[in-house]
Amino acid sequence: MRQEHKAKDSSRLGTAPEEFERAHLIESVKIRCQQTLPAVQGVFLIMAIFLFMLWDQAPLSRILLWVGPVAAAQLLRLQISRQIMRQLDSMIFQEILRSDRRLLRSSLINQALVGTGIWTVGAVETDNVAFFMTLAISLYGVGAMVNLASDYRSFLLSIPLLMGQPILYWSLQGVDELRIAAPLATLTLLMISSVRRSSRTFAESVAMRFEKNALLNKVEAERKKAEEALAVAQEANKAKTYFMAAASHDLRQPLYAVSLLTDTLSYQPLGETAQEIVSKQRQAIEVLRTLFNNLLDLSRFEAGKFQPNMKALSLDEVMRPLEAEFQPLCQAKGLTWRCSYTRVSLYSDLELLSRLLNNLISNAIRYTHKGEVSVEATVEGRQVAFTISDTGPGIERDDQVRIFEDFVQLNNPSRNRDKGIGMGLAIVRRINELLDAGLTVQSSPGKGSRFSFYAPLAEYACLAPSLRDMEAPDNAFIDLNVWLVEDDPLVRSALSFQFDAWGCRYEIVANKDELLALRHRSQGWPDALILDDMLDKGEDGLDIADSLSRQMPKEKMLLVSGNVQPERVRELQESGFSFLTKPISSHQLQTWIESVAHH
Incomplete structure (x- = not known):
């Protein structure tokens, strides 16, 4: 029993x-x-x-x-x-x-x-x-x-x-x-x-x-299986990170060289047509640089380590492209387009802010069939208040949180692709969290929707220099003696063209031994030293700069790198040396060298 x-x-x-x-x-x-x-x-x-x-x-x-x-x-x-x-x-x-x-x-x-x-x-x-x-x-x-x-x-x-x-x-x-x-x-x-x-x-x-x-x-x-799988995944992610860092450096080098060569060409006596071609070429390179950076930044998004590139922006720089893109779309749907903003400067990430506005405006136009879509940017205290309003169908209160979830679409049970795939507002939510924009929604069924968020004002606008902004360096700049440590032949050649165009005294070496030999021949150190962080045979610019910091002021040394590995970027940023990420424009190099000249 x-x-x-x-x-x-x-x-x-x-x-x-x-x-x-x-x-x-x-x-x-x-x-x-x-x-x-x-x-x-x-x-x-x-x-x-x-x-x-x-x-x-x-x-x-x-x-x-x-x-x-x-x-x-x-x-x-x-x-x-x-x-x-x-x-x-x-x-x-x-x-x-x-x-x-x-x-x-x-x-x-x-x-x-x-x-x-x-x-x-x-x-x-x-x-x-x-x-x-x-x-x-x-x-x-x-x-x-x-x-x-x-x-x-x-x-x-x-x-x-x-x-x-x-x-x-x-x-x-x-x-x-x-x-x-x-x-x-x-x-x-x-x-x-x-x-x-x-x-x-x-x-x-x-x-x-x-x-x-x-x-x-x-x-x-x-749990043990999960830990083993996690360890394998971490190793794979580590390998991917190292690959992305190496690939980033190797792929950025030719883009860096092309950018320098184009900037150098702008100093040459060219006809008006050629100047226009060079100008458009520089714009195309800038677009390529932006797309390339975004592509390589995907690994940082996946790892949750993406840090917004915050800087001073002209509000006109943000709004003008949006107005040019969406006004024709509203006219094609028979909607009234209203866009008003104040010409001030704000502090934000241009790419993320533009994507945030783009997604919200796209949604407003997609779901509004009559009436208007309006975009306003007004100054409220120390902030710029953005408001995107429409006269669409509105959103039920219970759905005003759900719409920001992945792949959620309201009133689209057949999953019509013309209405998107439900990721627009999910991306908006992620960008809002990154920028701490304080996004809010006000909506009622039949009365349209109103999305609002904020960005802080900046003390001044930091506009990208146009071709005509590239001025010849002053005499103090020309009198400087600049040394560069760079091992890539293509980049070395591009740098030579650039410094020759500036009329600046310079020397280029490939590694630390050549740098020390140059110092021995010159019986002293240069006025400015620019070092690539990823050199051949395991050498890196940061170690060289650290070893020279007792003989040469830190503010006269610039580290440049195409390595986007977050840990390495943070280490370079916190090193106390000036640091720029490749590809670097001629204007950035000129600005840094001039800061050394006037120090």
């Missing part, structure tokens, strides 16, 4: 029957051993009370004939339990089975010996002794019920040896004594029923603990 209960529990919980049986048996043996000491103490207490009560009512020889074997059997049970407990954790299953059988034999012997007390002590001429003996046996039975609550089989086999003897004794005393035998039999049946329920509850609790442990083991195994 115990096997039947265990099979049901293991089946219900989806555990292997043999594994559950082992867990159940270990717990049962452990509990019976742990309860042996208090059970033995209880038996000795009952015997002490019994001796005190019947000392002068029963022959001492009969009392000792019963007490002696019972005490010996109890002490033997205690010894067996302690021995099992010491070895239980290291036992194999067959040894646990043998321990279970030893405990069962001990229970049978103990129950039988205690039950014999009704014959050895109770069978005297006075009924008082028999009554006391029956009470002592019954109390022992209750203790056995508690001790064997986890083992129904042991209790079922041993209780008849205990309670059966007083029941038989009183049944043999005549019909009148059946009034004692019958309650004893009823008590025995109640105890059997109680232990059966307790044993079943115990089996279920073990099964649940077994299942919990199995689940914990499974979770631990899955």
Whole structure:
């Protein structure tokens, strides 16, 4: 019957029957051993009370004939339990089975010996002794019920040896004594029923603990797998990062050279048509530089390490391209386009700010079928407040959070591609978080929508220089002696053309040894030193600059790098040296050299 209960529990919980049986048996043996000491103490207490009560009512020889074997059997049970407990954790299953059988034999012997007390002590001429003996046996039975609550089989086999003897004794005393035998039999049946329920509850609790442990083991195994997968992913990501850094440097070098050559060409005496071609070429290179940087920055977006390129911007620089793009779209849909803004400067990331506005305006035009779309940028205190309004269908209050989730589209159950794919506002949410723009939505069904956000004002506009802004360097610039450490032949050639066009004194070397040799020949250091951070044979510009910082002021050294690995960029930015990211324009180089000249 115990096997039947265990099979049901293991089946219900989806555990292997043999594994559950082992867990159940270990717990049962452990509990019976742990309860042996208090059970033995209880038996000795009952015997002490019994001796005190019947000392002068029963022959001492009969009392000792019963007490002696019972005490010996109890002490033997205690010894067996302690021995099992010491070895239980290291036992194999067959040894646990043998321990279970030893405990069962001990229970049978103990129950039988205690039950014999009704014959050895109770069978005297006075009924008082028999009554006391029956009470002592019954109390022992209750203790056995508690001790064997986890083992129904042991209790079922041993209780008849205990309670059966007083029941038989009183049944043999005549019909009148059946009034004692019958309650004893009823008590025995109640105890059997109680232990059966307790044993079943115990089996279920073990099964649940077994299942919990199995689940914990499974979770631990899955955790280890996840950690191994994470380690592999981290290694792959690390390899990808190193690849992106190396590829970034290698790909930026020719773009850097092309940019320098185009800037150098602008200093040459060209006709008006050629000047216009060079101007458009420079614009195309600038667009290419922007697209290229965005492409390489994807790895930083994926890693969550993208840092906005915050700088002073002209609001006109932000709004004019948007107006040129979206006004025709509104006219094509028969919508009124309104765009108003103040010509001020603000502090933000041009690419991210333009993308944020672009996505919001695109959404407004896409979902507005009549009326107008308006874009306003006004100064409010120390901020520029942007507002994009439309007269579209509006948005339910419950949906005003959902619309910023990935791939969520309202009123487009057929997933019409003309209405986008549901990523526009999800991108808006990410950019809003990056720029801390404080985006809000005000909308009601049938009354259109209004999206607002903010950007801080800047003290001045930082506009990109046009071709005509490129002025020839002043005399202080020309008088400088500039050294460059660059190992790429194409970049070295482009730099030579640029410095020749400026009329500036310069020297270009490929590594630290050549730099030190040049210093030895020149008997001193230059007015300005420009170092590429990623040189051949494992050399890097930062190490060279650090080694020279005691001989040459830091403000006269510039580090340039095409490495966009976030950790390296941060290290260069925090080094104390001037730092620029490739590809660098001629204007940037000129600005830095002039700052050294006027220092």
